[in-house]
Amino acid sequence: MSFDPKAATKTPPKKVIFRIKRYDPETGKEWWEDYEVETYRGMTVLDALIKIKEELDHTIVMRYSCRMGVCGSCGMVINGMPRLACQTQIAEVATEANPIVTVEPLKNYPVIRDLLTDFTTFFEKHKKVKPYLLRKNIEERETGDYEYEMTPEEHYNIYEYTLCISCGLCYSACPVAASTDRFLGPQALAYAWRYIADPRDEAWQERLEMLDTDEGPFSCHYAASCSAVCPKMVDPAAAIQRLRSALVKYRLGLYKKSRISQKVKPITEKKERKPLPPEAQPVEGVDPWKKNEEPVQIPVEQLLTA
Numbered sequence: 001m002s003f004d005p006k007a008a009t010k011t012p013p014k015k016v017i018f019r020i021k022r023y024d025p026e027t028g029k030e031w032w033e034d035y036e037v038e039t040y041r042g043m044t045v046l047d048a049l050i051k052i053k054e055e056l057d058h059t060i061v062m063r064y065s066c067r068m069g070v071c072g073s074c075g076m077v078i079n080g081m082p083r084l085a086c087q088t089q090i091a092e093v094a095t096e097a098n099p100i101v102t103v104e105p106l107k108n109y110p111v112i113r114d115l116l117t118d119f120t121t122f123f124e125k126h127k128k129v130k131p132y133l134l135r136k137n138i139e140e141r142e143t144g145d146y147e148y149e150m151t152p153e154e155h156y157n158i159y160e161y162t163l164c165i166s167c168g169l170c171y172s173a174c175p176v177a178a179s180t181d182r183f184l185g186p187q188a189l190a191y192a193w194r195y196i197a198d199p200r201d202e203a204w205q206e207r208l209e210m211l212d213t214d215e216g217p218f219s220c221h222y223a224a225s226c227s228a229v230c231p232k233m234v235d236p237a238a239a240i241q242r243l244r245s246a247l248v249k250y251r252l253g254l255y256k257k258s259r260i261s262q263k264v265k266p267i268t269e270k271k272e273r274k275p276l277p278p279e280a281q282p283v284e285g286v287d288p289w290k291k292n293e294e295p296v297q298i299p300v301e302q303l304l305t306a
Contacts, residue, residue, distance in 0.1 A: 007089035012039045013099040016090055018048055020060065021104040023111050033057075039090050045101065046074050046085035049115075062115040069231060072167025076115050077104040082169040082229045106172040122168050125184050129192040129210070134203035140263065148200040148261040161194035161239060163232040170226035170236050176219055183219045184211075186226035186236035193239040196246065200261040208250045217243040 004010075018035045035052045046064055053060045064074035067086045074085040079093045079102055093101050109117035133148075135141050170186040171177050177185050184192075192211055195201045211217060217240045224237040249255035276282075 004089070004092055007092045008042045010089070010091040011041045012043065012090040012094050013096050014038065015099065016048070016094045017100045018045075018052060019100055019102045020049075020052075020115070021102075022060075022114050023105070025111075025113055039094075041091070043090050044086055045078055045083075045088045045090060045093065045103070048090060048101075049085060049103070060115070061113040063117075070165060072165035072231075075106050075167045075169050075172070077106060077172070078102070082106060082172040084167060084169070084231045087231055106168060108172050108174065108177045109168070117168075119168060121181065122171055122185070122187070123166075125188040126166065126191065128184065129188045129195075130203070130207070131191045131195065133195065133198065133201050134206070135200075136202050145266075146263040147266050149264050150199060150261055154199050154259075158194050158197050160234055161190050164190060164194075164234050164236075165232060167231060169229045169231065173225040173229045175223050175225065176221055180219070182215045184215050186220075186240065189217055189220075189243060190234065190236035190239040193243050196243070196257075199257070199259050202260055204257045205250075208247055208255070211243060212247055212251075217241075217247065220244075 016037055016039050018037060020033055020035065021030065022033050023030050035056050037048045037051055037056075039048065046067060049060070049062060050064075053062070062074070062076070062085075064086065065071040066073070069084055069087040072084065075082060076085055077083075078085065078088055085103075090101065103115065105111045105115045105117045109119065109122065112118050133141070164187065166187060168187065170190075174183075174186055176183045189211070192207055196204045196207050201207075220237075220240045222237060222241070227235045227237040230236065246255050
């Protein structure tokens with residue numbers, strides 16, 4: 001998804017109409033409802049929705065938590081595109097010429113009420129790809145007195161996919177997921193590739209065989225809409241293509257993981273502690289190295305005069 005880094009510095013229209021799609025599960029009724037909100041510079045769509053819920057209509061149902069693009073809870077369709085409401089500036093989606101913002105629940109998910117969708121199937125598919133490290137020696141997984149080695153290059157190969165916050169926007173934008181419930185979806189497949197490519201994981205054969213079905217990467221039509229809407233710039237479409245390539249090579253007996261990490265002892269050597277620069281010095285009387293040993297007491301007078 002392309003972001004406008006200066007969107008928060010732009011002033012949106014003074015008054016914006018939010019056209020919200022409502023749904024009542026008790027009656028099965030769907031309708032659109034308009035709410036006018038006075039905006040300000042830096043205001044996000046989530047800010048506006050919370051204002052509507054608190055001041056105009058408390059019956060609106062939605063999901064949100066962190067308000068900073070980390071938890072992925074506030075995914076919804078804004079002006080026709082899956083977005084995180086907390087990450088979307090009103091100045092990005094409303095103009096003086098068209099001060100109307102449409103808000104709908106995410107596509108490809110059952111709607112519980114209004115903007116709230118059911119992620120049960122989404123997380124079942126996530127769980128199906130076993131999104132955790134697997135080692136042949138089960139005892140290794142239960143003890144934590146060592147680490148697995150990994151080079152910077154190996155970490156770079158999987159780093160992009162570790163940024164996924166499971167917000168579900170990619171699944172909402174996926175045309176294949178819209179046509180069949182069997183498809184695992186871009187999020188689950190990206191996670192599968194993340195562990196197949198991870199040198200610390202030994203279950204690459206098990207993972208490839210599990211994915212070699214009509215639920216896996218060969219069902220993808222490569223619309224790349226999943227990558228286009230990702231709020232963390234993850235490229236699940238590329239992960240699916242890498243899975244396809246690995247599966248074809250595996251069928252031909254040509255794919256083998258380049259390296260499996262060995263366990264090593266954690267680094268215990270401690271170097272001499274460097275003093276903090278003047279601008280990073282703590283408040284007088286506070287030792288940050290002892291904060292876990294005893295509660296920190298910061299005199300209120302020092303905070304007021306700082």
